[in-house]
Structures are given as structure tokens and as C-alpha cells.
Amino acid sequence: AKKSGPGTIAFFEASDDKSARDRRALQRDLERAIDANELFLVYQPFLDIRTGRITGFEALLRWQHPERGLIPPTVFIPIAEESGVIHQLGEWVIRQACATLSRWPDRIRIAVNFSAVQFQNVGILQTIVQALTAANVSPHRLEIEITESMLISKYGSAPAILNSLIELGVTVALDDFGTGFSSLTYLRKVPFSRIKIDQSFIRDMLTQPDCAAIVKSVIGLAQDLQIGVVAEGVETADQLEYLRQTSCDEVQGYLIGRPMSASEISALFDRSSRQ
Numbered sequence: 001a002k003k004s005g006p007g008t009i010a011f012f013e014a015s016d017d018k019s020a021r022d023r024r025a026l027q028r029d030l031e032r033a034i035d036a037n038e039l040f041l042v043y044q045p046f047l048d049i050r051t052g053r054i055t056g057f058e059a060l061l062r063w064q065h066p067e068r069g070l071i072p073p074t075v076f077i078p079i080a081e082e083s084g085v086i087h088q089l090g091e092w093v094i095r096q097a098c099a100t101l102s103r104w105p106d107r108i109r110i111a112v113n114f115s116a117v118q119f120q121n122v123g124i125l126q127t128i129v130q131a132l133t134a135a136n137v138s139p140h141r142l143e144i145e146i147t148e149s150m151l152i153s154k155y156g157s158a159p160a161i162l163n164s165l166i167e168l169g170v171t172v173a174l175d176d177f178g179t180g181f182s183s184l185t186y187l188r189k190v191p192f193s194r195i196k197i198d199q200s201f202i203r204d205m206l207t208q209p210d211c212a213a214i215v216k217s218v219i220g221l222a223q224d225l226q227i228g229v230v231a232e233g234v235e236t237a238d239q240l241e242y243l244r245q246t247s248c249d250e251v252q253g254y255l256i257g258r259p260m261s262a263s264e265i266s267a268l269f270d271r272s273s274r275q
């Protein structure tokens, strides 16, 4: 707190205390959340622009807190990372995603998000193999989404673990592309299957020429590297049309579909297979 009158100091200290207490309370609640069945995954589709078909889904974690209601991952993931609960959360997400894959058509993949700290646990490799085996799911149907910041030296074992996963057949996507540092270096360290262009670029590409230039060059880069490219956060038909014209492979966003429950999606698959 800065010296701007006693009232101000008291105010800041009180609110800091409160938010620290809040975090600790949430941290404790999170430790029981898995066993209490308060966590669930929602799935948001990827659309192949050329074929017009759904190719897969990204699994996004949700927490239905008994008193506080629905808490978004942007709030509880950092808390889980801080306390280390992220390891259990991450393993739960992988097992859940594999079980869901076993119920969906073979052509469908599921992408799960990974936190950097999960790479500090080398056991993660075995967890993934076990989850795939238990669900009898082919490894190429599981994708891991990581961000550039996870490949910094602090998480030295990340590239090694990722390369082992890729040897198993699991694919890896580079998430939020363009928002981190020296992305291009990392493209050489890990054989990514896909780049996901961050939604901030998609949001502004039709109004800001520099943004459009970046989107076009990332799509070109992916093509030259012979890897896939996904545009995130597509909300309008004009954005989709622009991405079609620039030969983007896949799109994701509210225009294509909001995140949905596994059972809603299963019902859609069942209906289309009966037609």
C-alpha cells in the first residue's frame, strides 16, 4: 500500500487479505472437487474448412462449485498450479478425455490443455499411456495443447516428454500462437502437428491490416512446415470467409460451436449415424 492517507492503506490491506484468504479457501475446495464430482469437461468443435466436417473437439475444464457456482478455468487453473493440485486435475482430464474418445467415432480427435507444471512430473507419460490403453483408444486421436511459455528452460524436460509422446503417436499443438516469445525457435524443438492462431489475431484481422498480415504469414508458415493450422475464436461469417480464402485448415469459435457437454455431442453422433 502507498502513502495516500490512512483510509487508503486500510482499504488495500483489507482487500489483499480478503483475496489471499479467498485463494486459500478455493485451494482447499479444489482439493476435494475431483472426488466430489464438481469438475466436468465441455467440448468445443474444430471444423475443417475445406470438407465442412467436424474433425475433433477441444476439452475445456469447468468447476461447478457448490456455493460459488460455475468458476471459469482462468480463475482456478492458476490456483491449481500454485498448490500442485494441477497434477491430479490434469490426470483426471486425460482419463476423462480418453473415455469420451472411446465412445465417439474413430475419425474424431480430442485436444486437452496442458499446464507447464505438468511437465515437472515425468510420470505424466505413463499416465497418458495407461489412459489410452484403458480406454482402448489409438494415441493419434489424443492431442496435447501447449503454449510457447512451456518450452522455456525452466521446464527443461518439456521437449523430451513431448517428443516421447509424439513417438507414441500422440499429437501436439502449439496453442495461443503469436502471444509468447521467440515462437519460431520452438517450432524446431518439437515436431508439432498443428499451430493454433490466438483469438486476438482473429478478432482484429478484418479491421487491422497488420493483424491480417500476421494471420496470413502464420498460415503460410504452417503450410511451408507441412503442419496444420487452426484459427481460434472465430465469431463471424466474414472471419470464416477470410480464413477460407487464406487457406486456413481448421476453425474453432462461437460461430462454429460453443463448448458442449459430452452427452450432447454423443447424441448428435448417434443421430447422424442413424440417418
Ligand code: C2E
Residues within 6 Å of the ligand: 044, 059, 060, 061, 072, 073, 074, 077, 093, 112, 113, 114, 115, 175, 176, 199, 232, 233, 234, 235, 252, 253, 254, 255, 259
Ligand atoms: P484456451 O486453451 O486458449 O481456450 C480457448 C478459450 O476461448 C476457452 O475459454 C473457450 O471457451 C474460449 N472461446 C472459444 N471460442 C471462442 C470465441 O469464439 N470467442 C471468444 N471470445 N472465446 C472463445 P475457457 O474455456 O474459459 O478456457 C480458458 C483457458 O483456460 C484456456 O484457454 C486454457 O488455457 C485454460 N484451460 C481450460 N481447460 C483447461 C484444462 O483442462 N487444463 C489446463 N491446464 N488449462 C485449461
Ligand code: CA
Residues within 6 Å of the ligand: 058, 113, 145, 175
Ligand atoms: Ca487450448
Ligand code: CA
Residues within 6 Å of the ligand: 175, 176, 196, 198, 199, 232
Ligand atoms: Ca488458445
Ligand code: CA
Residues within 6 Å of the ligand: 176
Ligand atoms: Ca488462451
